[in-house]
Amino acid sequence: MNAKDLIENLPDYQCEQNLDMINIEHIEMDHRLLKTDSLFVCIKGHTVDGHQFAEAAVENGATVILAEKELDLSVPVVIVPDTARALAHLANIFYDHSSSKLKVIGVTGTNGKTSVTHIIDEIHQYAMQKTALIGTIQMVIDGESHPVKNTTPDALFLQKNLHEMVEKKIDVATMEVSSHALDLGRVHGVDIDIAVFTNLSQDHLDYHQTMQNYLYAKSLLFSQLGNTLKHERPKYAIINQDDEYAEFLKRATAQPILTYGVQNKASFQAINVKLMANGVSFIMKTPKGNVLIESKLMGMFSVYNLLAAAAAAYASGIELELIKNVLNNTSGVKGRFQPVEHKKAFGVIIDYAHTPDSLENVLSTIKRFCEGNIHVVVGCGGDRDRSKRPLMAEVSCQYADQAIFTSDNPRSESPQAIIDDMVKGLKNNNYQTVLDREEAIRQAIEQANAKDVVLIAGKGHETYQIVGDKVLDFDDEKVAIKYLNS
Numbered sequence: 001m002n003a004k005d006l007i008e009n010l011p012d013y014q015c016e017q018n019l020d021m022i023n024i025e026h027i028e029m030d031h032r033l034l035k036t037d038s039l040f041v042c043i044k045g046h047t048v049d050g051h052q053f054a055e056a057a058v059e060n061g062a063t064v065i066l067a068e069k070e071l072d073l074s075v076p077v078v079i080v081p082d083t084a085r086a087l088a089h090l091a092n093i094f095y096d097h098s099s100s101k102l103k104v105i106g107v108t109g110t111n112g113k114t115s116v117t118h119i120i121d122e123i124h125q126y127a128m129q130k131t132a133l134i135g136t137i138q139m140v141i142d143g144e145s146h147p148v149k150n151t152t153p154d155a156l157f158l159q160k161n162l163h164e165m166v167e168k169k170i171d172v173a174t175m176e177v178s179s180h181a182l183d184l185g186r187v188h189g190v191d192i193d194i195a196v197f198t199n200l201s202q203d204h205l206d207y208h209q210t211m212q213n214y215l216y217a218k219s220l221l222f223s224q225l226g227n228t229l230k231h232e233r234p235k236y237a238i239i240n241q242d243d244e245y246a247e248f249l250k251r252a253t254a255q256p257i258l259t260y261g262v263q264n265k266a267s268f269q270a271i272n273v274k275l276m277a278n279g280v281s282f283i284m285k286t287p288k289g290n291v292l293i294e295s296k297l298m299g300m301f302s303v304y305n306l307l308a309a310a311a312a313a314y315a316s317g318i319e320l321e322l323i324k325n326v327l328n329n330t331s332g333v334k335g336r337f338q339p340v341e342h343k344k345a346f347g348v349i350i351d352y353a354h355t356p357d358s359l360e361n362v363l364s365t366i367k368r369f370c371e372g373n374i375h376v377v378v379g380c381g382g383d384r385d386r387s388k389r390p391l392m393a394e395v396s397c398q399y400a401d402q403a404i405f406t407s408d409n410p411r412s413e414s415p416q417a418i419i420d421d422m423v424k425g426l427k428n429n430n431y432q433t434v435l436d437r438e439e440a441i442r443q444a445i446e447q448a449n450a451k452d453v454v455l456i457a458g459k460g461h462e463t464y465q466i467v468g469d470k471v472l473d474f475d476d477e478k479v480a481i482k483y484l485n486s
């Protein structure tokens, strides 16, 4: 693409040099990945300032630099007030507004995004549509898996892959939209058709500082719904009517709304809910009549996830009978309330609960059917919201008979200091602290008797432990199996 034609799309830029004869084949924000004929965008990050790589970028093949300040370089420098915003805008144009050429479903909320996106994706696949999925675990394009760094990728990765999806004739892309992504504008320009809200509870206060800021970030998915210049499909907001922030989020959007819930009247409402030891059942009231749902997924939180996915699929035009079939057959996501297969007389469950609310949901679900004692192994991530640490410890001691507090991705923090934060002020004493996660899992399994349940929480599908800068192999399931078989 001609550099001048591309850059002229920006509302506010300065460039002293001539861009007429320059061809842009790639846009890049990481100088290590540069190819020839590239536009390099300097982003001021949380760790480093990308402007410091501009010179190296030119050496690596950049023919135009987009920056927030003047730089003395041998190639033209385009100056804009905000390079991150400009990048999202330009990537959308460079990749030809790809999001407007396929259906995009975005799911936000503190808990349940991965779970709900997977069910929505399954429903569309069952309806014979070609699908893509972007989220915490991976990006999947028509069955092909790609690794991801973030739950919601940066604008460049996102636009590039939406383009790939259009090339591969994907009908519907379902993506998790994190609050960080919304705050940082990673989805600017993405023409989302159906926006889903799961719930809001405490997490990420290291980043957002207050719950108001966190709520505001989440609300951007709804206030930006339908804001893109080019869009052809109708828009829908899908809101959890039982969440305390439902009304705020409904007011954030001007698009049609479908609600779901259990306690309050909603477009998709679960009545006669039965929470059983082997799943849930309920009557799902819908705008097109009632259907009986009998699912293997566990707990009240799964009822909400099933309703959210059903409402989104309905808004997407899928037949109710088909939605029902998938809800009744879905087996959930790896690392989410996942039973470990073994021959002992107690249960072991791996789960990704890493917030006070999700931990409470999972533990209270176990409490409903556990006939023995509940053991929980849990830690809190380093370089993440510190204020959730004592809350997670308190919930653990409140619902479990025995808690073992251990490490979960300590990152740059001292593992002991994280555990100290967890137990500071804790009134209960039904806990131990075991720094080494493998040893913690071993002890929990050793302590379990017949009919007990061991919950290993916080890491779910993760196959690593981040300690300092090192990413070490660690898989809760494999470790549990090792001690269950010994």
Ligand SMILES: CC(=O)N[C@H]1[C@@H](OP(=O)(O)OP(=O)(O)OC[C@H]2O[C@@H](n3ccc(=O)[nH]c3=O)[C@H](O)[C@@H]2O)O[C@H](CO)[C@@H](O)[C@@H]1O[C@H](C)C(=O)N[C@@H](C)C(=O)N[C@H](CCC(=O)O)C(=O)O
Pocket: 029, 030, 031, 032, 042, 043, 044, 045, 046, 047, 048, 049, 050, 053, 136, 149, 150, 151, 152, 153, 154, 178, 179, 180, 181
């Ligand atoms: C705080 C945050 O969101 N950070 C994201 C950000 O990293 P950063 O700001 O530290 O970037 P940086 O390293 O300072 O680099 C700045 C610029 O210099 C460039 N650079 C850097 C080094 C170099 O040698 N050359 C170079 O060109 C980089 O490509 C970048 O353009 O940009 C990176 C690239 O897009 C992201 O991967 C990174 O996510 C980090 C890994 C992260 O942990 N993010 C978390 C907080 C996050 O976003 N989480 C949410 C999930 C939350 C949930 O599940 O609810 C998510 O969506 O993943």
Ligand SMILES: Nc1ncnc2c1ncn2[C@@H]1O[C@H](COP(=O)(O)OP(=O)(O)OP(=O)(O)O)[C@@H](O)[C@H]1O
Pocket: 109, 110, 111, 112, 113, 114, 115, 116, 136, 151, 176, 198, 199, 301, 302, 304, 305, 335, 336, 337, 351, 352, 353, 354, 357, 358, 359, 361, 362, 460
């Ligand atoms: N609707 C829900 N409400 C509360 N807790 C839930 C809900 N759905 C799932 N959970 C719990 O939260 C954990 C994480 O679920 P999931 O991975 O679907 O959430 P997420 O929003 O994608 O999380 P992340 O922000 O880390 O990507 C699950 O393992 C389960 O314990």
Ligand SMILES: N[C@H](CCC[C@H](N)C(=O)O)C(=O)O
Pocket: 151, 354, 380, 381, 382, 384, 408, 409, 458, 459, 462
């Ligand atoms: N998306 C969440 C995942 C947390 C998973 C937990 N294992 C941890 O590392 O804290 C985060 O990045 O905060």
Ligand SMILES: [Mg+2]
Pocket: 113, 114, 115, 135, 136, 137, 151, 176
């Ligand atoms: Mg997720």
